[in-house]
Amino acid sequence: MIETFGSPSQATYWFIQGRILFLVLHFLGVACFAYIVAKRMIPLMRAERDFRFDHPWTRLGRVLQFWLGQWRHPRYRTAGTIHILIFAGFIVLVMRAFFVLSLGTSSSSAMPGLPGRAGHIYGIIQAYAATVVFLCMIVAAVRRLVFKPARYAVPSRYGKAHTADAIFLLGLIAILMAADSLFEASRAAAQAQQGREVEFLAVLSLPWIFKAALTAAPLPVLSTLYLGAYLIHDLAFFFLLCYRPFGIQFHVETSLFSIYFAKLNRGTIKPVRWGVPDAQLDQVKSFGVKTFEDFTWKHMLDFYSCADCGRCSDNCPANAVGRPLSPRFITTKARDYCFTHYPVLGSANNGTPLIGGIYSEDEIWSCTTCGACEAECPLLVEYIDKIVDLRRGMVDDGKVPQSLQKPLKALESRGNPYGKMEKKRAEWVKAKEFQQTCSVKVLNGKQDTDTLYFVDSITSYDDRIQAIGRATAKILSSTGENFGILGASEKDSGHDVRRFGEETLFMALRDQNVEAIKASGVKRIVTADPHAFNALKHDYRDVPPVEHISQVIAREVKAGKIKLNPVENENDVYAYHDPCYLGRHNQVYDDPRDVLDAIPGLKRVEMTRSRDRSFCCGGGGLALFYEPKEDQRMGVKRVQMAVEAGANVIVTACPFCMVNMEDAIKVAGMEGKMTAIDLAELVERQMVREEPPERRLQAELPAPLGRL
Amino acid sequence: MEILVCARRVPDTSENEIELNAAGNDIERDDLVYSINEPDNYAVEEALQIVERAGGNVTVATVGGEDDEEILRREMAMGAKNGVLISDDAFSGSDGKGIATILKAFVEKNHFDLILTGVQAEDAGAQVGGMLAAMLDYPFASLVNAIEVLDGGKLKISREIEGGNKEMNEIDLPCVLSIQTGINEPRYVGMRGIRQVASVPIPTLGAADLGVEGAVGGAAAKVKRVDYFAPPLGKGAEMLGGSREEIIDKLIEMLKAKGGLK
Numbered sequence: 001m002i003e004t005f006g007s008p009s010q011a012t013y014w015f016i017q018g019r020i021l022f023l024v025l026h027f028l029g030v031a032c033f034a035y036i037v038a039k040r041m042i043p044l045m046r047a048e049r050d051f052r053f054d055h056p057w058t059r060l061g062r063v064l065q066f067w068l069g070q071w072r073h074p075r076y077r078t079a080g081t082i083h084i085l086i087f088a089g090f091i092v093l094v095m096r097a098f099f100v101l102s103l104g105t106s107s108s109s110a111m112p113g114l115p116g117r118a119g120h121i122y123g124i125i126q127a128y129a130a131t132v133v134f135l136c137m138i139v140a141a142v143r144r145l146v147f148k149p150a151r152y153a154v155p156s157r158y159g160k161a162h163t164a165d166a167i168f169l170l171g172l173i174a175i176l177m178a179a180d181s182l183f184e185a186s187r188a189a190a191q192a193q194q195g196r197e198v199e200f201l202a203v204l205s206l207p208w209i210f211k212a213a214l215t216a217a218p219l220p221v222l223s224t225l226y227l228g229a230y231l232i233h234d235l236a237f238f239f240l241l242c243y244r245p246f247g248i249q250f251h252v253e254t255s256l257f258s259i260y261f262a263k264l265n266r267g268t269i270k271p272v273r274w275g276v277p278d279a280q281l282d283q284v285k286s287f288g289v290k291t292f293e294d295f296t297w298k299h300m301l302d303f304y305s306c307a308d309c310g311r312c313s314d315n316c317p318a319n320a321v322g323r324p325l326s327p328r329f330i331t332t333k334a335r336d337y338c339f340t341h342y343p344v345l346g347s348a349n350n351g352t353p354l355i356g357g358i359y360s361e362d363e364i365w366s367c368t369t370c371g372a373c374e375a376e377c378p379l380l381v382e383y384i385d386k387i388v389d390l391r392r393g394m395v396d397d398g399k400v401p402q403s404l405q406k407p408l409k410a411l412e413s414r415g416n417p418y419g420k421m422e423k424k425r426a427e428w429v430k431a432k433e434f435q436q437t438c439s440v441k442v443l444n445g446k447q448d449t450d451t452l453y454f455v456d457s458i459t460s461y462d463d464r465i466q467a468i469g470r471a472t473a474k475i476l477s478s479t480g481e482n483f484g485i486l487g488a489s490e491k492d493s494g495h496d497v498r499r500f501g502e503e504t505l506f507m508a509l510r511d512q513n514v515e516a517i518k519a520s521g522v523k524r525i526v527t528a529d530p531h532a533f534n535a536l537k538h539d540y541r542d543v544p545p546v547e548h549i550s551q552v553i554a555r556e557v558k559a560g561k562i563k564l565n566p567v568e569n570e571n572d573v574y575a576y577h578d579p580c581y582l583g584r585h586n587q588v589y590d591d592p593r594d595v596l597d598a599i600p601g602l603k604r605v606e607m608t609r610s611r612d613r614s615f616c617c618g619g620g621g622l623a624l625f626y627e628p629k630e631d632q633r634m635g636v637k638r639v640q641m642a643v644e645a646g647a648n649v650i651v652t653a654c655p656f657c658m659v660n661m662e663d664a665i666k667v668a669g670m671e672g673k674m675t676a677i678d679l680a681e682l683v684e685r686q687m688v689r690e691e692p693p694e695r696r697l698q699a700e701l702p703a704p705l706g707r708l
Numbered sequence: 709m710e711i712l713v714c715a716r717r718v719p720d721t722s723e724n725e726i727e728l729n730a731a732g733n734d735i736e737r738d739d740l741v742y743s744i745n746e747p748d749n750y751a752v753e754e755a756l757q758i759v760e761r762a763g764g765n766v767t768v769a770t771v772g773g774e775d776d777e778e779i780l781r782r783e784m785a786m787g788a789k790n791g792v793l794i795s796d797d798a799f800s801g802s803d804g805k806g807i808a809t810i811l812k813a814f815v816e817k818n819h820f821d822l823i824l825t826g827v828q829a830e831d832a833g834a835q836v837g838g839m840l841a842a843m844l845d846y847p848f849a850s851l852v853n854a855i856e857v858l859d860g861g862k863l864k865i866s867r868e869i870e871g872g873n874k875e876m877n878e879i880d881l882p883c884v885l886s887i888q889t890g891i892n893e894p895r896y897v898g899m900r901g902i903r904q905v906a907s908v909p910i911p912t913l914g915a916a917d918l919g920v921e922g923a924v925g926g927a928a929a930k931v932k933r934v935d936y937f938a939p940p941l942g943k944g945a946e947m948l949g950g951s952r953e954e955i956i957d958k959l960i961e962m963l964k965a966k967g968g969l970k
Contacts, residue, residue, distance in 0.1 A: 282900070282903055282904070287900070395896060395898060396900070396901075397895075398786065398895025398896045398897060398901070399895065399896070400895075400896030402893050402894075404896075405894075405896050406722060408896070408898065409720075409723075409743065410722065410723050412898070412899060413720070413723055413741040413743070414723050414741060419720070419722045419723030419724075419741075420723075421724075421725060421739060423739070502898055503900075504898055504899045504900035504903075505898055505899055508899060
């Protein structure tokens with residue numbers, strides 16, 4: 001090697017001219033990367049269809065927000081800050097990498113770059129960027145090795161720890177940054193020794209520090225360092241490039257596409273097959289995901305993009321109570337399966353069933369579809385659609401837990417999971433005291449009624465939950481709402497039938513309801529059940545607009561039509577629990593809180609996990625029938641969170657939350673210390689009646705029942 | 709192995725409110741929903757699992773009316789290859805022996821290595837399996853809760869006996885077994901599965917096809933239902949009072965007295 005500080009392309013490496021060496025290296029590196037990526041595309045080509053090419057501007061906006069803007073990263077402050085710094089550093093260094101790489105193959109000995117001042121400014125910024133990225137690698141490694149955040153741990157049933165892979169990757173990036181800086185520093189040190197004009201190095205940046213350390217180094221040593229650092233940088237760069245498609249580091253390339261193609265319509269469930277209308281579903285041979293190739297290409301892309309950060313599982317209530325489900329491993333197991341069955345060398349060997357292979361039945365049934373994982377994922381990886389598709393596959397193969405078969409059968413024959421008679425669906429309005437103060441009509445299409453109160457099964461049949469129905473009806477009638485119910489012609493909304501993978505049964509229930517709703521001639525729908533709300537809003541088509549009762553109450557409170565009495569016991573502390581299908585899936589967070597805050601004297605606290613980080617109570621619909629393997633009930637954990645927040649009253653706005661909370665209070669032995677109440681029940685209790693209830697009751701009592 | 713499962717359609721006890729009719733000689737049958745007799749569903753699942761291990765086909769037969777075809781469809785959606793509806797006006801009013809006679813005639817016109825029935829019908833009295841075996845002169849085992857296929861035309865079966873104990877037997881084929889619930893976990897069949905077998909033909913066999921004219925039906929029945937009644941409600945539950953400790957003490961005392969605790 002000669003002492004050169006021009007371009008490494010003009011130098012000689014072991015008798016090979018630098019330019020030739022780097023041309024070969026770059027060609028091999030790029031060819032290798034292209035080959036691996038092409039191999040990684042093969043499963044995506046064999047995957048199911050997925051329509052993700054609509055709304056380009058919305059999608060671009062999401063790229064700006066979630067990719068470039070790193071929107072969700074600050075939710076985990078330390079890891080998020082580190083990631084934002086690395087990401088920003090990488091963005092800055094993309095141009096630098098091009099300049100440095102092209103130097104090795106260029107015939108000119110001058111480093112390419114931006115002209116004039118822009119070049120100087122960029123030089124300073126990129127030096128700091130490399131320094132920051134380098135430091136972040138050290139901090140991240142220390143976190144991994146010393147502080148070991150719990151969410152990175154891999155329980156033994158999911159395999160070995162991923163620490164070694166993570167450290168290896170951090171090390172590679174650190175080497176890349178150090179090599180580039182050393183390359184720059186050694187030239188600057190030589191320039192200084194030779195008395196030539198020295199390039200300005202950003203103070204305290206990595207190149208600046210290296211240069212300071214190398215001031216006294218002899219020129220031949222500096223020359224070796226200069227050329228060696230360049231070679232190491234080159235090798236590290238292309239090794240890293242080709243190594244990325246083998247693990248979590250692939251998200252560097254794929255995340256942009258994952259986010260661009262991410263699901264836009266929250267609360268919905270993907271169709272059984274994209275592009276196949278409901279009427280033709282009977283001709284589809286197999287439903288759902290049974291083998292890897294049954295996933296859509298976007299879902300496979302999610303597997304490539306997952307960065308194994310553990311945020312999903314950290315927020316997953318199923319994981320928190322020891323159910324055999326951890327969303328993070330849903331993804332990483334699928335990725336491992338993909339890499340094994342679609343190897344880079346050799347041909348694909350696909351088609352083995354996923355259930356019983358990489359997933360267990362209990363694992364897939366353990367999900368409550370609460371959406372906490374999806375609300376947290378910085379890369380917008382989708383879980384619910386995958387879980388539902390896997391369930392559809394199991395339902396199609398007859399693999400349904402015994403505990404769910406009875407309710408499903410009852411939904412098929414009776415339209416409710418309890419197997420109760422259809423004609424008793426409206427019995428709840430006939431409770432004696434209730435009927436005296438509030439009459440609810442069953443719609444037959446002949447009355448001119450504006451509003452339908454969609455009750456759904458649990459509120460219609462469950463003794464305890466009927467009280468929520470009666471409170472809702474009283475609120476509606478007190479605001480002068482002209483409303484009615486469907487009675488026997490209402491079927492279960494099918495919300496959770498669909499989410500448990502029984503699409504055919506869901507469609508039957510939906511079609512019967514849509515027909516009944518249309519026949520009733522109403523102009524709008526109100527429900528107190530967030531699951532029914534979500535179904536009517538997102539799963540049904542061509543039905544009138546739907547509102548949750550909390551939205552109605554909030555509006556009427558604001559308009560002054562509902563006035564609320566002060567709370568009786570001022571020592572009570574209330575905490576509002578966000579139902580998953582009201583909050584996370586439909587973003588109704590403020591209306592229920594506004595209503596609570598409108599009650600004079602009501603003290604309200606927030607649980608740490610609230611709003612989009614709310615913790616699922618245990619799930620609704622069929623989830624009430626499922627018998628999970630778990631260490632603890634989700635509801636019990638939730639009640640403990642309310643205790644920690646200092647509350648003694650949990651307010652919720654969902655009948656299933658109510659069942660789970662009241663059960664949990666009993667299981668936790670908290671009876672008398674903690675109570676649960678539905679928002680509608682609370683408002684009905686606090687509502688200022690136009691006339692004192694006693695007088696009204698007395699006035700109406702002697703009237704014949706028919707007049708009421 | 710060719711397996712026949714004899715199944716029956718009954719009012720679903722979990723989805724109906726069973727009430728007596730005004731005359732008091734039957735239950736109120738308006739508004740009832742029906743399903744396959746639950747133990748029969750376990751028998752079909754067991755037959756399917758045997759066929760998955762040892763090869764062969766499963767045939768499900770029911771003696772009943774047109775409406776009973778729905779349970780055959782459901783069991784065919786589960787995986788049974790053939791469904792046979794044995795239906796004739798002449799069969800109505802048959803007692804257990806009559807049903808067994810009809811099934812015996814059906815079995816003799818075909819070839820089956822193994823015949824399964826549910827342990828009992830939810831609306832009848834566990835009669836047909838044993839009588840069918842006797843009429844065919846086949847060995848019979850009731851309350852079977854595990855089946856293993858052995859070489860040489862034999863099965864190893866487990867029978868549930870009092871107290872959850874199991875009795876292991878070897879039994880020669882062909883034989884009749886009545887299947888206890890809980891022997892397996894029956895697979896789920898939804899509307900989609902049933903729709904997929906909707907166009908598979910289901911043959912209907914009548915009295916003339918089986919050559920049982922005169923031997924079955926109401927006239928030949930020797931057991932006749934004379935009444936239907938709901939037993940009067942017994943004394944309600946006893947509520948224990950006092951503090952938690954007192955309640956526990958009382959409960960232990962009562963359990964000991966009744967032999968629940970030793």
